[in-house]
Amino acid sequence: MARSYALIVACGRDRPGLIAGVASAVAEAGGNIEDLDEVVMKGLFVMSLLVSLEGSASLEELRRKLAERGGELGLKVEVHDPVAEGWMDEGGGDRSGAG
Amino acid sequence: MRVVVTVAGLDRPGIVAGVTSTLASLNANIVKARASSLLNLFVMVMLVDTSQLKVPLKVLEDALKERCNELGVAVSMEAEADFVKERRLVAFDADGTLIDAEVIDELAKEAGVEEEVREITRRAMEGELSFEESLRRRVRLLKGLPLERVLRVASRVRVVPGAREILEELKKAGFITVLITGGFDVVAREVGRQLGFDYVFANRLVVKDGVLTGEVEGEVMGPEDKLRLLKEVAERHGISLEECAAIGDGANDLLIIRNVGLGIGFNPKRVVREQAKAVVNIKDMRAVLAILGVGRLKEDVKARVESWRK
Numbered sequence: 083m084a085r086s087y088a089l090i091v092a093c094g095r096d097r098p099g100l101i102a103g104v105a106s107a108v109a110e111a112g113g114n115i116e117d118l119d120e121v122v123m124k125g126l127f128v129m130s131l132l133v134s135l136e137g138s139a140s141l142e143e144l145r146r147k148l149a150e151r152g153g154e155l156g157l158k159v160e161v162h163d164p165v166a167e168g169w170m171d172e173g174g175g176d177r178s179g180a181g
Numbered sequence: 182m183r184v185v186v187t188v189a190g191l192d193r194p195g196i197v198a199g200v201t202s203t204l205a206s207l208n209a210n211i212v213k214a215r216a217s218s219l220l221n222l223f224v225m226v227m228l229v230d231t232s233q234l235k236v237p238l239k240v241l242e243d244a245l246k247e248r249c250n251e252l253g254v255a256v257s258m259e260a261e262a263d264f265v266k267e268r269r270l271v272a273f274d275a276d277g278t279l280i281d282a283e284v285i286d287e288l289a290k291e292a293g294v295e296e297e298v299r300e301i302t303r304r305a306m307e308g309e310l311s312f313e314e315s316l317r318r319r320v321r322l323l324k325g326l327p328l329e330r331v332l333r334v335a336s337r338v339r340v341v342p343g344a345r346e347i348l349e350e351l352k353k354a355g356f357i358t359v360l361i362t363g364g365f366d367v368v369a370r371e372v373g374r375q376l377g378f379d380y381v382f383a384n385r386l387v388v389k390d391g392v393l394t395g396e397v398e399g400e401v402m403g404p405e406d407k408l409r410l411l412k413e414v415a416e417r418h419g420i421s422l423e424e425c426a427a428i429g430d431g432a433n434d435l436l437i438i439r440n441v442g443l444g445i446g447f448n449p450k451r452v453v454r455e456q457a458k459a460v461v462n463i464k465d466m467r468a469v470l471a472i473l474g475v476g477r478l479k480e481d482v483k484a485r486v487e488s489w490r491k
Binding site: 103105114115116121 | 192193194195196197198201202204205208209210211212213214215216217218225233
């Protein structure tokens with residue numbers, strides 16, 4: 083089965099446990115975090131994640147899990163499909179960001 | 182206070198969740214994090230604020246080591262000020278670290294004294310016997326073993342996965358590389374030559390009439406000597422111990438590991454696991470490369486950490 087991707091952006095008021103909360107929701111949905119960038123700016127938590135989904139893992143399930151977890155954590159979470167948006171080629175495209 | 186936590190391992194789901202949940206459970210807050218892949222390993226570097234920590238820093242370090250052991254990933258935790266320091270020299274232990282075997286055990290097999298030697302090795306690695314005493318006792322058991330069979334053992338010794346890559350990358354990055362082992366020159370020199378080490382230090386087995394005499398030439402090189410030799414090499418290149426990293430697995434490496442800027446336990450024995458700043462739980466030297474921060478990811482985080490400190 084083809085590999086698909088999800089680009090996730092999460093933000094809100096910072097406190098310990100936010101990365102753990104989001105990352106565990108991703109893991110529960112069968113997603114694998116390929117790239118992660120997080121920063122705290124004046125107490126504001128901002129995180130972006132590039133997640134790959136393989137096999138039975140679906141974008142819908144990931145969206146559902148993250149909406150639920152985001153609500154619990156007090157985070158706004160956006161989940162984008164970079165291939166459908168035309169930001170990334172099918173199957174991952176340019177991976178020059180890795181490293 | 183802030184610390185930098187680096188995690189490296191084979192990519193699979195759950196690493197980020199596993200590591201960050203341990204941090205969160207002790208109220209450590211991740212203020213900056215970056216994760217990506219480096220040499221096909223998943224690497225994550227986190228700048229962690231420990232000012233609201235519920236427990237002493239050592240408890241956090243131990244909890245991280247334990248969790249990363251369960252996850253099968255390498256981990257290091259350094260004070261922010263240490264993390265941004267340049268490392269210029271890396272020292273490796275041989276047996277059990279760079280070499281995927283204890284050569285003395287292999288020689289013991291050849292000599293048919295496997296059981297006796299293994300017991301002495303175990304006690305030495307756990308710190309129950311002094312290194313010198315254990316080495317002399319073990320070599321004595323090898324008396325009469327023909328050199329030819331020693332060389333046969335040397336030729337079948339294998340380096341751990343990633344050993345060639347790490348030496349290549351370190352040399353490219355301008356590091357001085359040192360192989361310092363309480364093991365034997367017959368093997369260490371061959372491995373050192375193959376991998377292109379700048380310096381090799383090892384104990385010499387005495388050979389007379391083509392057989393081992395059961396003696397070690399001159400003084401046995403123990404932990405203090407290893408540290409002294411490392412210091413000498415570092416000084417020759419104008420490098421401080423702070424700027425050195427060292428990788429080892431046993432009690433014999435502890436003195437070096439505690440005295441250099443970054444001590445790394447490689448699939449280490451308990452005493453080393455407890456005291457090394459970094460622990461690599463997988464038999465893959467590329468993880469050490471990630472911990473040492475040879476690669477763009479660490480440079481990226483380091484630049485951010487530095488800009489944030491200003």
